[in-house]
Amino acid sequence: MRALFIVSASLLCGCATLFPQAAPIEREVAKALVTDEQESQLGLQVHQELQKENVKFHANPKVQAYIDGIARKLVGGPDRDRPGVKWQLFVIDEGKTANAFATPGGRIYVYSGLLLAARNEAEVAGVLGHEMGHVVARHTARQLVTAKGLEVVSGMALGQAPNEIVALTAALAGKGTMLAYGREMEREADTLGVKYSAAAGYNPDALATFFEMLQSKGDVPELLAFLSTHPPSAERVRNIRATIAQTGAKGSDLGADRLAAIQAELK
Ligand SMILES: [Zn+2]
Numbered sequence: 001m002r003a004l005f006i007v008s009a010s011l012l013c014g015c016a017t018l019f020p021q022a023a024p025i026e027r028e029v030a031k032a033l034v035t036d037e038q039e040s041q042l043g044l045q046v047h048q049e050l051q052k053e054n055v056k057f058h059a060n061p062k063v064q065a066y067i068d069g070i071a072r073k074l075v076g077g078p079d080r081d082r083p084g085v086k087w088q089l090f091v092i093d094e095g096k097t098a099n100a101f102a103t104p105g106g107r108i109y110v111y112s113g114l115l116l117a118a119r120n121e122a123e124v125a126g127v128l129g130h131e132m133g134h135v136v137a138r139h140t141a142r143q144l145v146t147a148k149g150l151e152v153v154s155g156m157a158l159g160q161a162p163n164e165i166v167a168l169t170a171a172l173a174g175k176g177t178m179l180a181y182g183r184e185m186e187r188e189a190d191t192l193g194v195k196y197s198a199a200a201g202y203n204p205d206a207l208a209t210f211f212e213m214l215q216s217k218g219d220v221p222e223l224l225a226f227l228s229t230h231p232p233s234a235e236r237v238r239n240i241r242a243t244i245a246q247t248g249a250k251g252s253d254l255g256a257d258r259l260a261a262i263q264a265e266l267k
Pocket of ligand 1 (some may be wrong): 181199
């Protein structure tokens, strides 16, 4: 299993050595513990709970088409790294919250406040690539098993632990994340975000500029949710730039005009 994975990873991605997979063995273990099917079931249940909690999804089809368009540009990389994920993007209508999160199985949620806070489309793409990275690296599943134990997680996937799903969803609604990812997972997701956004033609440095903007405006209330789950430390910005330098990840598209058009729709 392990050998097969390494071979297929290097066949599919010529950049395997440029973008070292931080924890392929852990990922394989996570896959064995929580299957793709279970992840999909978990993600579906969390989504249904969000609907029950009356989380407001943005109804403007232009906004949905916009975010779907960015995701379509990005998915080439994630699909190679973890085939079979059914990516689904949702915009939560909450202009006062700048946040984004991913749930197991490939659902990515972006608050409209994040679209308003970003300065260009490449920054949004960097964040989406980062969230896709969490799914590709199976971080949500790994953290869930660590926090709840395998038996509870299996029960959750089968719909046998509705209270656990409610608790998870409440954490999502409050903090914008189900479980805090460790520093190492955030770093891995940043590396994958750089890789995916550059491969889609975006300027990968935008993930760093987004964090720098957050750092400089850290006391703005709508930014606090993202800051609490994604501390934009100087170290993180340095790591992102070091990854770009080491890998030669390149892209020039910023798409400031395209984001500005959507921000006008959101206001
Ligand atoms: Zn993250």
